[in-house]
Amino acid sequence: MSAQPARTTTLTHRDADWASLRVLVAGLGLSGFAAADALLERGALVTIVDAVAPAAGTPMAERAHLLDLLGASVHHGPEAVAGLPAAAPDLVVTSPGWRPDQPLLAAAARAGVPVWGEVELAWRMRPREGAAPWLTVTGTNGKTTTVRMLAAMLQAAGLRACSAGNVGTPVLEAVMDPQPYDVIAVELSSFQLHWSHSLAPRASACLNVAPDHVDWHGSFEEYARAKGRVYENTEVACVYNVEDERTRRLVEQAEVQEGCRAVGFTLGVPGPSELGVVDDVLADRAFVAERATTAAELASLEDLGQGPGAPPPHLVANALAAAALARAHGVPAAAVRAGLRGFVPDPHRIAEVGVVRGLRWVDDSKATNPHAARASLAAFEGVVWVAGGLLKGAEVDELVAAAAPRLRGVVLLGRDRSAISEALARHAPDVPVREVARTDTGAMDAVVEHALALGREGDVVLLAPAAASMDMFTDYGARGDAFTAAVRRLTGGG
Known part of the structure; x- marks a missing residue:
């Protein structure tokens, strides 16, 4: 067992005694680098390990060189991650993708060495006084869009705010920024939540829960349990999806702070303590004085600015969840509207490629699992669906059965395309x-x-693959780029 197993319990803010703490950082990605850098700045004794030796000239090699100059001990190769060193550390900080059964992490658990994720470290690296509150978001799909909408609303309210976490800026970088933020919108994956223990967000949301990453968590139940950790210790509001009963149950099971409320969002007319849609208006019946009888208008569907036609339902749901979190933090209705009007979706998320030869071409390469693809398909009538890739064991029958009435045709590619083809033969044989x-x-x-x-x-030609991309492409972005380029070549434009 570590010589100082209880020392980490006192590390609750950045001004605590981090000096000479022996920390092993697992993984030399962006989050691992941020963790090692922050710990070195506080005087910790840092060893950083990664299974892969970085190629010369790569960003990883540059990170390793810089950490070496700062005084870290850097080790690469399979032997570096096969277990704990002979002198066990006081703490292990792991990158989020490392599974609990990875030999080094399993050895730490057996030895009683605490294991934190970089999000847990970030929470404990906040200043003792005046720390920026966190508004946290998780879910199988929609996290990135929601946190970016939320950050736009917060900024429209005049707050210094950013989005950080699972995608984009590591949350530790946001916490350690020399110019402090007023509030941080934090996107959390199930991996990050698994390794987080003491977060206490101002408000939190789980957008939806559908089977994903079961191979990492061991079961769907464990995956859902990890998602539910987003609600633990929440101060003001736990935001759940009225249309996803599992998210409500996760709120009910969470240990929250006294006075914390459950706030629902729905695509239907909202009840008391809910946000929803009335005609074409996003309405708030949760954060108004007389919520039993009145509602506040936050924005219109037109404010989502999605071009021709109504915005897709899942985008409306994301906007409502973001609005609920913003309102929990005291953001006025006018700032919610302004944030939505100024929001620009990330590439490859229901991105309009254009109208070519009478067809509307849409890139939703980010729909990397069946749940995301189902939401994407539900936004359109008359669809030629482009799908396939790495399903990672996911079932597609429910997706295909739901989409069948709107399909004009299907084009399949990728390694697991036969699984989708077989489901189409069962549920959409014509x-x-x-x-x-x-x-x-x-x-x-x-x-x-x-x-x-x-x-x-x-018709709409929709790239919504329902599968990961790495069998053919470096990532979903490269897949979407290839689709867009191919469409443009139809017009001689590429």
């Missing part, structure tokens, strides 16, 4: 299906040509 077996750089051109042949004027 829908024409084309498969692209090639995996070279011309594969997406073949996809686009098939989609062009299957579609009718006014």
Whole structure:
């Protein structure tokens, strides 16, 4: 067992006694680097390990060199992550992707060495007084869009705010910023929540829970339990999805601070203590004085600015969740509207590529699991669906059955395309299906040509793969870029 197993219990703020604390940082990604850098600045004795030796000239090699100059002990290779060193550390800080059964982390658990994620470290690195409150968001889908909408609303209210966490700025960087933030919108994955123990957010939200990352967590129940940790110790409001009963149950199971409320969001007319939609208005019946009889208008669907037609339902849901968190922090209705009007979605999230040859082409390459793809497909009528990739064991029958009435045709690519093809044969046998077996750089051109042949004027060709991309592409962004480029080549523009 570590020589100082109780020492970490006193480390509740950045001015605590971090000096000479022996810390092993697992992983040399952005979060690992941020953790090691912050710990070195506080005088900790840092060892950082990674299974992969970085290639010369890469960002990882540069990070390793800088940490070496700052005094860290840097080790690479399989042997570096096979277990704890002979002199056990006082603390292990792990990157979020490392599974609990990874040998080094399992050895730490057996030895009684505390294991924190970088989010837990960030929480404990906040200043003793005047720390910026956190508004936290998790969910199987929609997290990034929601935290970015939330940050836009907070900024529209005149607050110095940012989005941080799972995607983008590591939350530790936001916490340690020399110019302090007034409030931080924090996106949390199930991995990050698994390794977090003492967070106490101002307000928190779980957008939805659907099967994902079961291989990492061991079961869907454990995955859902990790998502539910977002609500623990919440101060003002736990925001849940009225249409996803599991999120309500997670709120009911959470230990929260005295006076914390449950606040729902719904695509229907809101009841008391809910935000929802009345006609084309986003309405608040949770953060108004007479919520039993009145509502506040926050914005209109038009303020979401999604081009032709109504915004997709899942985008409206994200906006409502973000608004609930903002309102819990005291943001006025006018700032909610201003934030939504100024919000620009990230690339590859229901991104309009254009209208080419009578068809509307939409890139939602970020729909990397069946739950996300189902939400994307529900936004359109008359769809030529482009799908396939790495399903990671996910089931697609429910997705295909729900989408069948709106499908004009389907174009499949990627390693697990046969699983989707078989589901289509069961649930949509009359829908024409084309498969692209090639995996070279011309594969997406073949996809686009098939989609062009299957579609009718006014239809939407929707890239919503329901699968990860790494069988053919470096990431979902590269997949979306390839789709966009292929569409533009139809017009001779690329």
